[in-house]
Amino acid sequence: MNRIQNKLSEKKLYHNKAEKLLSIYFTAGYPKLDDTVEILQQLEESGVDMVEIGLPFSDPLADGPTIQDSSQLALKNGMTTEILFQQLKDVRKTVSIPLIIMGYFNPILQYGVEDFCEKCAEVGIDGLILPDLPLSEYKEHYHETFKKYNLINVFLITPQTSDDRIRQIDTASDGFIYLVSSSSVTGNLDGFDENQENYFNRVASMQLKNPLIVGFGIKDATTFKQATSKTEGAIIGSAFIKTLARNGKSGISNFIASIREV
Amino acid sequence: MNYNINEKGYYGDFGGAYIPEMLYPNVEELRQNYLKVMREESFQKEFRQLLKEYVGRPTPLYFAKRLSEKYKTKIYLKREDLCHTGAHKVNNTIGQILMAKRLGKTRIIAETGAGQHGVATATVCALMGLECIIFMGEVDIKRQAPNVARMKMLGAKVVPATSGSKTLKDATNEAIRDWINNPVDTHYIIGSVVGPHPYPDMVARFQSVISEEIKTQLREKENRKNPDFVVACVGGGSNAAGAFYHYLDNLEVGLIAVEAAGKGIDSGESAATSALGKVGIIHGSKTLLMQTADGQITEPYSISAGLDYPGVGPMHANLFTSGRGEFISITDDKAMKAGLELCKLEGIIPAIESSHALAIFETRKFKRDDVIVVNLSGRGDKDLDTFIRYFDL
Numbered sequence: 001m002n003r004i005q006n007k008l009s010e011k012k013l014y015h016n017k018a019e020k021l022l023s024i025y026f027t028a029g030y031p032k033l034d035d036t037v038e039i040l041q042q043l044e045e046s047g048v049d050m051v052e053i054g055l056p057f058s059d060p061l062a063d064g065p066t067i068q069d070s071s072q073l074a075l076k077n078g079m080t081t082e083i084l085f086q087q088l089k090d091v092r093k094t095v096s097i098p099l100i101i102m103g104y105f106n107p108i109l110q111y112g113v114e115d116f117c118e119k120c121a122e123v124g125i126d127g128l129i130l131p132d133l134p135l136s137e138y139k140e141h142y143h144e145t146f147k148k149y150n151l152i153n154v155f156l157i158t159p160q161t162s163d164d165r166i167r168q169i170d171t172a173s174d175g176f177i178y179l180v181s182s183s184s185v186t187g188n189l190d191g192f193d194e195n196q197e198n199y200f201n202r203v204a205s206m207q208l209k210n211p212l213i214v215g216f217g218i219k220d221a222t223t224f225k226q227a228t229s230k231t232e233g234a235i236i237g238s239a240f241i242k243t244l245a246r247n248g249k250s251g252i253s254n255f256i257a258s259i260r261e262v
Numbered sequence: 263m264n265y266n267i268n269e270k271g272y273y274g275d276f277g278g279a280y281i282p283e284m285l286y287p288n289v290e291e292l293r294q295n296y297l298k299v300m301r302e303e304s305f306q307k308e309f310r311q312l313l314k315e316y317v318g319r320p321t322p323l324y325f326a327k328r329l330s331e332k333y334k335t336k337i338y339l340k341r342e343d344l345c346h347t348g349a350h351k352v353n354n355t356i357g358q359i360l361m362a363k364r365l366g367k368t369r370i371i372a373e374t375g376a377g378q379h380g381v382a383t384a385t386v387c388a389l390m391g392l393e394c395i396i397f398m399g400e401v402d403i404k405r406q407a408p409n410v411a412r413m414k415m416l417g418a419k420v421v422p423a424t425s426g427s428k429t430l431k432d433a434t435n436e437a438i439r440d441w442i443n444n445p446v447d448t449h450y451i452i453g454s455v456v457g458p459h460p461y462p463d464m465v466a467r468f469q470s471v472i473s474e475e476i477k478t479q480l481r482e483k484e485n486r487k488n489p490d491f492v493v494a495c496v497g498g499g500s501n502a503a504g505a506f507y508h509y510l511d512n513l514e515v516g517l518i519a520v521e522a523a524g525k526g527i528d529s530g531e532s533a534a535t536s537a538l539g540k541v542g543i544i545h546g547s548k549t550l551l552m553q554t555a556d557g558q559i560t561e562p563y564s565i566s567a568g569l570d571y572p573g574v575g576p577m578h579a580n581l582f583t584s585g586r587g588e589f590i591s592i593t594d595d596k597a598m599k600a601g602l603e604l605c606k607l608e609g610i611i612p613a614i615e616s617s618h619a620l621a622i623f624e625t626r627k628f629k630r631d632d633v634i635v636v637n638l639s640g641r642g643d644k645d646l647d648t649f650i651r652y653f654d655l
Contacts, residue, residue: 062282106543106544162287
């Protein structure tokens with residue numbers, strides 16, 4: 001079992017307890033090139049359960065302006081795949097929560113998929129979220145490699161994903177399913193409505209083998225609570241990056257505490 | 263070897279649909295329906311009729327006598343510049359708007375660089391009475407004011423793309439993001455043979471009318487179906503895809519793709535993807551693209567906004583790596599001079615994109631009895647400002 005599976009083996013626990021799994025996304029190399037590890041340490045100390053480390057890309061198709069801007073600045077700061085791995089070299093000495101790399105497929109293809117996976121395993125990465133690596137390509141070409149390095153691949157589903165395809169994705173997943181809250185790029189929502197709640201209910205009632213973690217549009221205690229009422233947890237990205245932009249690293253613990261407020 | 267697309271959506275190793283799950287339902291709907299719809303008799307009838315009566319097809323295959331004399335070979339020009347809206351782009355937008363209607367879509371989005379595809383899309387949306395939103399880089403909006411005005415006159419909304427380098431690739435990103443945000447009612451009319459499968463194949467099929475006509479016309483003029491060479495410029499590659507289409511598997515016909523070298527391949531300001539690109543993923547397609555060692559997509563440069571794309575369509579990536587196509591890159595300067603030469607020798611003002619294809623004759627020798635068809639993809643009205651400044655006219 002890797003750290004993600006360990007964490008989520010408490011699925012029932014998460015499902016029933018008041019405090020749901022909270023995962024944070026941030027862009028590596030933002031706001032400063034060398035902030036990565038310190039942000040990770042602070043997130044763990046603040047009680048975050050899991051982190052997605054964003055590998056910046058020049059053309060992030062599924063992201064709204066906030067993450068586009070943080071990616072551009074990170075690249076301008078000089079962030080590269082190699083530098084990220086150097087920064088993470090000793091991260092497991094101080095950080096024990098599950099760590100996921102989230103990014104687009106092209107930088108990984110250039111690094112070499114197998115080399116990339118090997119490096120991930122070496123520094124202690126537990127999983128990958130690659131929105132533009134489709135299910136069929138993953139199954140045909142990359143599943144074995146990911147497995148060899150004990151990396152969990154996380155797939156996204158959206159309100160438009162058919163039940164059939166959700167079942168296929170559930171079968172191909174062995175960590176959790178990333179439930180995209182709405183038909184939208186990241187950072188684009190003003191709270192949830194009935195449509196989202198119906199969608200969360202619909203997927204939750206499918207009794208999938210994988211836990212559901214909601215992402216896109218979660219920005220505060222209210223949306224976090226809405227997103228997790230029928231699921232195991234939620235991911236915050238753009239709202240956290242905005243906090244970093246406003247208050248720097250010193251705002252991290254307050255932001256996390258504000259999400260946990262009941 | 264087969265140079266056309268296979269059932270998985272690949273040309274050799276290139277193509278596929280590397281898209282976020284948010285786009286899957288839309289792209290899958292299109293993939294499942296595009297061939298079926300295109301084969302319907304009513305679709306073909308409407309498509310052919312609009313090409314004939316609205317676009318003005320067939321476009322002439324014109325024997326360029328004085329140009330041929332100068333270069334001591336037989337040069338034909340396929341006059342796509344005479345299409346309604348001034349370029350081949352409209353062949354594809356007519357096809358796709360009919361596709362969108364059959365799929366029940368009511369809102370059309372498109373990206374544009376120089377504005378030609380934007381104008382062609384706005385035109386067919388006006389024709390069909392559909393809402394039209396065009397994404398265009400903020401930088402390009404400033405560079406291409408007349409085309410922005412045309413789109414507005416045709417009723418389209420022009421949305422500036424303010425991310426990244428604010429040019430074509432960013433306009434494409436913004437169009438894709440809009441499609442993610444509007445997954446039910448919207449069809450995305452991609453302007454070139456790029457993007458996720460089935461776009462490269464669908465656009466190539468709509469443009470294939472170009473080589474279909476060349477075959478018929480060449481038989482009338484030369485009593486032969488096949489030229490020795492077909493020459494076309496390649497940015498994303500839609501006019502080349504159309505001009506090559508019916509000759510892909512006919513090895514007697516040489517296919518020459520002309521890319522924009524910009525200020526020179528080694529100048530750092532170029533768009534010659536075959537020379538400078540590596541395999542990667544751009545806008546949902548595995549193809550050749552210009553990128554850093556770290557996989558970040560880099561900015562191309564060409565004096566011609568229509569060739570200013572950091573990748574090529576997967577069909578062309580396969581033609582290049584397999585050796586089936588001959589890829590040549592032409593600098594800004596050579597292209598501009600070739601454009602001006604066509605004005606003086608034949609009385610035709612070509613687009614700067616097409617001028618790159620015409621520059622082949624200063625670069626490469628042909629035999630006297632070779633029959634060469636150059637796809638004259640667009641007219642140069644939109645480029646007058648650039649010509650005026652370049653030659654101090």
